[in-house]
Amino acid sequence: MPSLSNADICVLAGLVFGAWFAHGYIQKRRENPNNLPLPPGPKSYPIIGSFFSAPTYKAWLEYDKWFKIYGDMVYFKVFGQGFLILGSHERIYDIFERRSSNYSDRPRLVMLNEMMGWDYVFAFQRYGTWWRRHRRQFHDHFHPNVVNKYHPIQIGSARVFVRNLLESPEKFRYHIRYALADSILKATYGMDVEENESYVAHAETTLAGLAEAGHPGSFLVDMFPIMKVIPDWFPGAEWKRKANVWSYINSIVSNSLWNSVKERMEAGTAKPCIATAMLEDLLDDDSAESKEEETVRRGACANGFLGGADTTVSLVTSFFMAMALYPDVQKKAQAELDQVLGGRLPEFSDRPSLPYVNALLKESERWQPVFPLAIAHMSSNADEYDGYYIPKGTYVIGNAWSILHDPEFYKDPLVFNPDRFLKDGEIDPSVRDPNVASFGFGRRICPGRFFADASLYSTVTHVLTVFDIKPNLDENGKEIEIKPDMTDGLLSYPEAFQCRIVPRSKEGEQLIRNSGLV
Template identity: 80%
Template sequence: MPFLSTGDLLILTGIALGTWFVHGYIKERRENPNNLPLPPGPKGYPIIGSYFSFPKYKAWLEYDKWFKIYGDIIYFKVFGKGFLILGSLERVYDIFERRSSNYSDRPRLVMLNEMMGWDYTFGFQQYGPWWRRHRRHFHDHFHPNAVNKYHAIQIDSTRAFVRDLLESPEKFRYHIRYAFADSILKTLYGMDARENESYIGHTETTFAGLAEAGHPGSFLVDMFPVMKRIPDWFPGAEWKRKAKVWRDINSIVANSLWDRVKEQMKAGTAKPCIATAMLEDLLDDDSPESKEEETVRRSTCANGFIGGADTTVSSVTSFFMAMAIYPDVQKKAQAELDRVLGSRLPEINDRSSLPYISALLKESERWQPIAPLGIAHMSSNADDYDGYYIPKGTFVLGNAWSLLHDPKFYKEPSIFNPDRFLKDGELDPSVRDPSVASFGFGRRICPGRFFADASFFLTVAHVLKVYDIKPTLDENGKEKEIRPEMTDGLIIYPEAFECRIVPRSEEAKQLIQNSILDT
């Protein structure tokens, strides 16, 4: 082949891009015979689309600003990939509920699934039979009636948590993560967190990768999958080397504890748990069907740990931050706990008698939603919606943050105020429940929400019963200001902050120390 000059390469590149552009235009006209307009959105340019407008940091806040300009449905393209952002409950319900058959798929997540190995997680799997098999197994063990049998484990881990806070309150973030890892490890694998410190460390690393790569478009390979072929040694391919590290650790998270339970079952030392229940009726005939079924069950357990050990951690950490910032809210909650419980620690059945605590939990979900944009859905086919054309393959995101900070429904939404959910001392059913957005949408709603909700209640009720949470003091004895700033990512957490966690009284201290006797 003769040598091509720079000019020749530019001409060939222009022809290729022009052909790609024309092909896309013809395809869109064919799928949109009524020539409907696309939803409104920021200005785009040929080839790159709205790349320069595409939010790179805390996108949910930028999209919230866009809703005030373009309305509650926004569309834009970046390098040929279409994005549809929904900013009201009406839009979310129309798309994810009424048209769920077309909007329950996931986009091709090249960096996350294909390069980092998150494809074992059914939250990221494409909609279809493989996803259904995982979801069905998970539902069997985490539906509302099933989670009741795990309450004893959750109480045990929660009371260990309040004891750990007494010994080293400054390590409260570590203790929060450890407590939720402990309860879900015992539930899924019959194992104690203290015996699996390295495993918990691996999951923290995988979560860091998830935060970085969780949103489509975070890495250019999501837009240009051909970049997968770039060699690891190539200059600028640091992203590919990072993906390999994350993939290796993901493999450990997905497989290691399941394999250990199998060994324990052979030795007769395994404790009853979800993994043993899944293994007991699994045929061990080395057939392709049995291997495939084991893969599904193995991945389902790993899914449970990933969800249970991380998402509620964000909610509880935000709760600690809110209590330090809003002492009046804390006092109201403590007064209710004292009135209802007297001198004992809470149990799961106390919840119906604690409306202010229930309102506080709702406000915690609303105030700082753990996944403000959730995981992207994808349109399986082109769609005509409300006079707009939605192309096939569009990435669709519901902005949970906007839904839960809409001043039409939540007065002064930036303020942490559980009273907004109460009327005459009881929960007010007329107030929008944060669950409409806090656990995802439609058929892809989080199936572990019932387990997470019980853990959240037990943690909040125990902590407020026995502790005061206060800001730290400066050198002059004045309380330091805490600003409610959150990290960026698919799942967000409060930025680093310090607080004082002290027993409310000597009686409370005795309750903490004696809590092991009550489990």
Template identity: 65%
Template sequence: MDILSNSTIPYAGGLILLWWLYRLVKDRRSNPNRLPLPPGPKGYPIIGSLFDFPTYKPWLVYDKWFKTYGDMFYFEVLGQPFLVLGSVERTYDLFEKRSSNYSDRVRMPMLIEMMRWEYNMAFLPYGNWWRRHRRLFHDHFHPNIVDKYKDVQIDTARAFLRRLLKTPDDFMHHVRHAFGSSIVKVAYGITIEEENDPFVINGEIALGGLAEAGNPGTFLVDYFPIMKHIPDWFPGAGWKKKAAWWRHINGVVANRPWNQLKDQVKAGTAEPCIATTLIGQLPDEDAPNFPEEDLLSRDTCAVAFVGGADTTVSTVQSFFMAMCLYPEVQKKAKAELDNVLRGRLPEFNDRPNLPYINAMIKESMRWQLVLPLAVAHMCTNGDEYNGYYIPKGTIVIGNGWTILHDPEVFDDPLTYNPDRYLKDGKIDPTVRDPNVAFFGFGRRICPGRYFSENSLFTYVTHLLAVYDIRPGLDKDGKEVEIKPEMTNGLLSYPEPFSCRITPRSKEAEDLINNSSLMG
């Protein structure tokens, strides 16, 4: 919880006591029926479960707590209530059936007010401003329009194959570059540089900050917003320097490409893209509503970039790891591809004929989640549910990791096994789809999910059509053991690992080299 770097906690004792007393009085008034709180760790007076609050891979800790308290548990930390949900039934009941009361976001001073992530609608409070962001984004990424981006996705996938051929050891970087390339082209019409592109670099820094600060309570200022006003020179205020650096990067990510496109539009040199469409729809610059509409359009492009350039990156990187660990899965996928493609590279219209590949995409999403806890929701008003009282302002978390690793639903859930989704050679609709948790919940589900799934199909098929993926070798020529470990944080990525990526044949290498000439 960044307690060490927030060493001002001794000075906040009186504030904590007053806050606790305030919460105690308020909760008693708002729960007139004296319903019990949901089960969970009781903690201590005032501080609650502060010492039990998990900050390292909390989804795994919560998964263990479900075994003690059931599929829903409650706890408090410094007066802030938390409710964690561990089943599809619970997330559906609250995030879907009661979405009007469970679609808000908790105030996150570190992430929003200090790091300035307010351009990302995923963190905006539930209300009209969020709805306008969501509606505008949906206009450009709904399922009936994402097909227009397929040519860009194919082109960047094939460029990805060529980069892998030159420097296969840099595959982790190439994955990030490929996704950054496609979404920057779609959103801004810009072709990024082959090496050290500022869009990719700044996006990676910004998302690294999001991964660190995105889970509520990671920084003490989330509990005590008044700490924002602590001077930078104050002992223990090193976290403010972090915030300032990330705030600068977020300003660059949100503003630089948007301003660049506006200049290109004025000069008549801009390529058609989402940004040019939005700029063309803006009112005159002297119109009273211009600043608001300009900000809304800028945010739409910026959130497309940070979402499209990153969330699916983790899944594809995990896919490389799975191929190293499960060669029999790779063999099955290649056999299916070879039967359908017959010596050519894949296209989107091949998808209906590739059931095993579609099962792999589902399993890649399920196996290692990029957002194991999604983004936390907040209870807008006190609620009664299943005989329990849920206080107003409760942070409500859906543990997607638990939902997609439930051993009663998925046999041997830690194993990567696409066959679990198949029956009689077709996708089995009775098996739990990872979409129930992978992209979030309720009204706050990721609106870019259709673009993301298309990207996954493109990269999985192109990789397996032409490359063999195996574990790396140590100095003695033996395959290095790979452990499927993921990083901590709101966004989770595979821990670094090595693998060998080599063309399947001379014919495959020719396909890679000639891919830039294909339609």
């Protein structure tokens, strides 16, 4: 074989580079034949893109500032990966609804799905048949025409909740999580929270991991999947050791209660629930098809528990914070409840007669959204939109916080004000419903939102009927200021705060004590 001179090597390298550049140029022109520009965004540098500009803490607030500079559609790259952030309902509707066939996929979530074991949760699955099968199973048990069958469970959990608040009001955060976990455990697995406290604790741990790793790029392995091969013991690989712990706990959350229901069904002790309904018509022939279908149904049940036990926790906790900060709103809602209920505890049949309370529930969803940045979608193919080019594989994220705090639609958006949803004492249909952003977008909107809404209604109405929520007092008897701050992460919760929760009257206290008999 003839040897190559340095000059020959340089020429050969130039040809290879030229061929690579030409291929990339041709590919780009093929995908972007009109040579349209990318949407505007922050300054980009070679290789790293906008790495130094991309926000790392409460990104929704920084993106909201960007919208005022670049418009309601901002594009940037980080290490070659494109991000498109949408900041208005109009953009989100165009992209996620009208062009849903191209924008319903999810990114490859390396840390979350491949390392932490969240691939059983259909919210993070890639768009396709596998996702549709999971969502269909879930939807069959949580669509708006069937969730009313869970109302007795939700009422019962709310009444246990107010009794627990009476006994130890300082533990209100614990009681919130306990009550909401109880209702979804009973609905999904036919079990009480008392016998599954360790399961709830595992779920809290894995959800904390979700909050930390849920946004693409939260960990570098999302950008550089080759990092998966780094051994656990390698210096700086703490992220991988954390992933291993989360993966182990996730396997418990996704499998343990499903297996318990199977054992109880065999013993004849299982209570009717979603899991038993799914298992009853599942063929047990040990075939690959049956095993695959069981995987789908098991995942759908775990999805139900995780969504119902956690999303609403943030909403209810924010409600407690809002009532302590806005006593006039609290008094107005209580007056409506007193008029309608006449000295009894609420039922779901009362809801049509409680317009102000319904407005308060909408404001609870809007004021401090659980998902201030919705889970990222991904463009399946290159697209042209409104004079811009959107490359294939772009991560597209709707900024729910910006939509729900748009002063054009919600005057004084940082203020908790249920009256914004009312006109002449009734819900005003012309006011934008927070549901357009609070539960995701397009085909990936959360199908558990109807159960969550019912849980929120039941919990809030019971609390307001029998309790006053007030700020804590310092040693001098002055109210301690509560700041409405929220945590960072995919799931956002109110930062730690304390409040006083006291019975409104002796009659209210008696209602609470009698509630355990209902």
